[in-house]
Amino acid sequence: MTTELLAVRGLAKAFGLSNVLEDVSFSVMPGEIVGLLGPNGSGKSTALNVISGFLPRSAGTITFAGRDISDAPVHAITDLGLVRTFQLPSMPHRMTVREVLKAGKRDDGGRFAPVAYGPEIDVLLQEFRLAHVAGHAASALSGGQKKLLSVATALRANPKLLCLDEPTAGVHVSLRSDLVGVLRNYVAQGGACLVVEHDMLFIRDLCTRCIVLDRGNIIADCLPGELENNPRVVEAYLGKAIEKGGMAQ
Numbered sequence: 069m070t071t072e073l074l075a076v077r078g079l080a081k082a083f084g085l086s087n088v089l090e091d092v093s094f095s096v097m098p099g100e101i102v103g104l105l106g107p108n109g110s111g112k113s114t115a116l117n118v119i120s121g122f123l124p125r126s127a128g129t130i131t132f133a134g135r136d137i138s139d140a141p142v143h144a145i146t147d148l149g150l151v152r153t154f155q156l157p158s159m160p161h162r163m164t165v166r167e168v169l170k171a172g173k174r175d176d177g178g179r180f181a182p183v184a185y186g187p188e189i190d191v192l193l194q195e196f197r198l199a200h201v202a203g204h205a206a207s208a209l210s211g212g213q214k215k216l217l218s219v220a221t222a223l224r225a226n227p228k229l230l231c232l233d234e235p236t237a238g239v240h241v242s243l244r245s246d247l248v249g250v251l252r253n254y255v256a257q258g259g260a261c262l263v264v265e266h267d268m269l270f271i272r273d274l275c276t277r278c279i280v281l282d283r284g285n286i287i288a289d290c291l292p293g294e295l296e297n298n299p300r301v302v303e304a305y306l307g308k309a310i311e312k313g314g315m316a317q
């Protein structure tokens with residue numbers, strides 16, 4: 069029997085009197101690419117923030133790679149192999165794109181180290197169409213390029229679980245199918261992915277399973293192709309029919 073890579077049980081998060089996550093339970097198995105979907109404000113980023121240790125939980129437990137990480141600090145969670153990106157990545161001024169990628173490396177012990185391991189920098193620069201800006205200050209990239217660099221850097225860390233927060237936002241549509249290919253390749257080599265995203269075409273192409281949040285609760289856990297026939301999902305998206313890519317906000 070395969071063991072869960074990530075297991076979230078009864079997760080709750082409140083900001084003051086506002087219950088943003090109420091009772092959230094789900095798992096990610098090795099080799100899965102799970103989409104975490106839902107309308108704006110449904111709690112997707114908050115869930116990622118709590119799972120990755122950037123916010124404390126109010127209740128519930130989180131287990132990753134067989135370890136209880138419910139109260140673990142970010143660096144310990146990262147060292148276990150759970151690496152995440154952000155909705156609005158910020159990049160350093162005094163590092164080039166190549167240097168940022170170089171710094172993102174983990175060695176076998178799980179510690180970050182600028183050593184050769186996992187995908188090569190030049191391969192990533194090509195795959196993410198960043199080769200022509202490899203020598204530029206990372207802070208000078210466009211918003212979409214920063215997003216791509218953040219995903220490439222996270223991949224370079226060779227994580228067991230890659231958590232992505234809206235990886236296609238700001239990224240040109242022509243690059244989205246490339247991104248699907250890169251992420252599938254990473255998962256085929258032993259990774260797993262949890263991805264918050266609004267672009268339904270991207271989700272359909274990429275994900276093996278989808279979890280839908282609405283007002284802090286899971287309302288669906290199904291195959292991507294089952295979303296548009298799920299009445300609770302359709303209702304959560306303001307009752308609109310889910311057309312091609314139409315569930316995006």
Ligand SMILES: Nc1ncnc2c1ncn2[C@@H]1O[C@H](COP(=O)(O)OP(=O)(O)OP(=O)(O)O)[C@@H](O)[C@H]1O
Nearest residue numbers: 083086088106107108109110111112113114115155
């Ligand atoms: N630090 C915070 N303090 C107070 N409220 C917060 C905080 N962070 C998030 N929230 C609230 O939690 C709710 C869920 O926010 P969250 O960013 O998780 O939603 P989301 O599903 O990721 O939305 P979107 O798709 O728009 O990015 C929102 O109402 C938001 O205002």
